[in-house]
Amino acid sequence: MLLRVKFYNKFVQSMESGSVRTCIGGHVADFVNNPETRLKDTIKKGLKCGILRIEISYYCKQNTPDEKDIMEDLAYLKELLKEAPPDAFFIVA
Secondary structure (H helix, E strand, C coil), X not given: CXXXXXXXXXXXXXXXXXXXXXXXXXXXXXXXXXXXXXHHHHHHHCCCCCEEEEEEEEECCCCCCCHHHHHHHHHHHHHHHCCCCCCCEEEEC
């Protein structure tokens, strides 16, 4: 079993995404003043300290993670999150 944890700036990743740029445009003004309600709401929530995204992916050929594995990985994420501002807005996938 292989574990991959990604912790990154979602705003920057979205600005670089081809699908977002095709739909909304490549300028920050287009991105902030876009017609998508969900994206507008997300941007508002992240204005103070940015938007971070956390992903945990398990790649399994035979053994799948059990509850103990998952709880250990969540404990690791809690340690990472101690460094974040208390009002940080996260997207967890």
